[in-house]
Amino acid sequence: MSESRVVAASPRRIAALALPALVVLAAEPLYVLVDTAVVGHLGRVPLAAVAIGGTVMTLIAWLGTVVAYGTTGRAARRFGAGDRAAAVAEGVQASWLALGVGLLVALAMQVVGDPLARSLAGGPGEVAEAAGRWLRIASLGAPGLLLAAAGNGWLRGIQDTRRPLLFVLGPNLLSAVLCPLLVYPLGLGLIGSAVANVVAQTIGGGLFAAALVAERVPLRPRPRLIHRQLVLSRDLLIRGVAFQASFLSATAVASRFGAATVGAHQITLQLWFFTALLLDALAIAAQALVGAALGAGDAPAARALARRFALLGLGCGVLFALLVVAGSGVVPSWFSTDAQVHAQARLAWPWFAVMLPLAGVVFALDGVLIGAGDVRYLRNLTVVAAVGGFLPAIWTAYVWDLGLGGIWAGLTLFVVLRLGGLLLRLRSGAWAVVGVVR
Template sequence: MNRSTVATDRVASPRRIAALALPALVVLAAEPLYVLVDTAVVGHLGRVPLAAVAVGGTVMTLTAWLGTVVAYGTTGRAARRYGAGDRAAAVAEGVQSSWLALGVGLLVVVGLQFGGGALASALAGGGEVGAAAGQWLRVAAFGAPGLLLAAAGNGWLRGVQDTRRPLAFVVGPNLLSAVLCPVLVYPVGMGLIGSAVANVIAQTLSGVLFAAALVTERVALRPRPRVIGQQLVLSRDLLIRGVAFQASFLSATAVAARFGAAAVGAHQIAVQLWFFAALLLDALAIAAQALVGAALGAGDEAAARALARRIGRLGAICGTAFAVLAAAGAGTVPTWFSSDVAVHEQALVAWPWFAAMLPLAGVVFALDGVLIGAGDIRYLRNLTVAGALGGFLPAIWLAHAFDLGLGGIWAGLLLFTVLRLVGVLLRLRTGGWAVTGAVRSEPRSAGARV
């Protein structure tokens, strides 16, 4: 075995992948786990406060989604610079994405102070829930700058393959908030607003910690509009891709609702489990972003390709493991979420499709991470939009037209996953994604459209 082969195997080693994926998994899980604590605390205040947090939390989830877009866009760019041996330039990408995050966060604060009440009322259908949700949302909005700064910080620190600080900067504030939330809600007597204040404290503290990490790097902190503009282009493509996902899943829920309350309840159970599996598999995708970006930045195309193969296999293994667990729990898991027998029966209709999809999804999510790390965002955007418009959306509305029930909806989701799988495998085979250098530039011969 020659020296280059040994070096490539070292870059793509399972230990190195795990060293990035496992801390990322903890960071990814911290926020959902805190939301569960928050929901449990507020739930004891009564039905109206719980519904208010559900409505307001839906809006803040969109802000968290913007944060994911910023983080993913930053990781690949920072990783390329880092792989090229220029750590200062990698950190500089974090500086500019942090300015972008701060700007967007402040816009969210201002927008929700003026429009948060009306938005919450519209979502809740007015009444007590709408009024309470508006109050919660106006306070919770002040956490948006910190939330987005933390997302940008996660992006550049993953890019330079620092997994220790993101773990501390996210988990620590969330643990603090989990303690503060019941204290502020009950003994202090703030009620529902105490939950929002605890959120703001955690998110702001996390953002400050990530911003302080930038300061300690001793790089120039002034904004550079040209770089921010380049990051906006990446964010735009990731946003369009995300909108395609959102439109598809909203349509699926709308169609499921037309099949009755039991069907939409069962669909919700399966979708939330699907999202949970996606969250876990995203940890592998994040490792792929950092490692592939660094390999291409270093000019090591062979290592990037080896990483893609190994991460794809690991995705298949993880997805298959989830599928086995899902199949084993078919008769039990739905009962954790509902005591309604009709819901259980409908869940069993969706379940075979859900379990069959997981091994394929494991590969798709992992290889999505490879292409994001390579900066091949435009291709992923076009592939996702084409899969949604040409596969998922027609399939689920045909399920409605021909009364195919949940089986038809989940067959549409399987089709969407298969189309994405074929698309990413074709892209990896053609090699148009593996562009080396500290900054990605599209080769003229490599098409970026589907």
């Protein structure tokens, strides 16, 4: 079994898992860009409405990511132990969980969609009304969206990269064609955008559900297994909340230094999110392969994989850092023509570049520990790094008037603290627990 796992984890196999995952990860953001471009030609109010409603839908999609990551590790362990049916069964229970949460979200948005839109829009008005209407319709796609996330999770766990690629790209391409047709020739305007979203997400969720049925495994809900997945998702959710609180706090501090500072921060932060998206593809491959190795009872192979992924993450991070340094005088001008924004971006840029190689290792090792099921440690480490390091650092930057450079120094500290904790955990070997999950 050990020899087969080493072969399965060859560079070619890692690429075969990471590259399709990258396409799947990029599909939704790229569609959002198309949707924004289509709606943007309707005018300022529809564009603002989609910006507000889209923010809520992004949070719903984030819930899907939590479900997917938790499912991948559990399914990979079962698959590594040679029990494909049990791996798929993890997908069945994750899909029930995703469907239940999706239906609750869709129903809740019919009640709170309008008040939520008014709150985000800063009060009642034309934008809030349009955003609430868009959100009520778009949220009907939540069950399909979360079903697709669960499907991505179990299929990655059994190292099937082809079907997720087809099931995500197909509906997104359909929606990219359908959106302008519904908005303009058919005259639905802003509502056409929401309907296109719902159609794509429902079809995508249906395709993943059909893949489960085709596996011919029992489809009944198993509350005990769903509860275990909920515990895992809870830890990932708390970890994600720590991230969200950190980045929101950074933006809040940046806004206190003025419009040019927060504008430069937004540019750099979005570029950071984009590189994080690319590095997440490597983390997903780590989840699948490390989980499979531990499920097969091969702890040495799992440890070897961890080292390999750490080096791959470092290499990717160095490459991105070199690109960032090369683009320092050009890239900010793609987003703004304001000279003050460019000057502020130059303050954050060195920290951004220095952080990337470290972040490459951090993201890869995050994937290793998620695949190993060591999510509680990840949760605690992220909370400690955020509360004990990052948040004090950026508010100190505000009090001492350190500007955007101080904020990004705080972000770098956040990454350094997480890197230290991950390397200590990796060295201890306590994460490499073999056998299937219970």
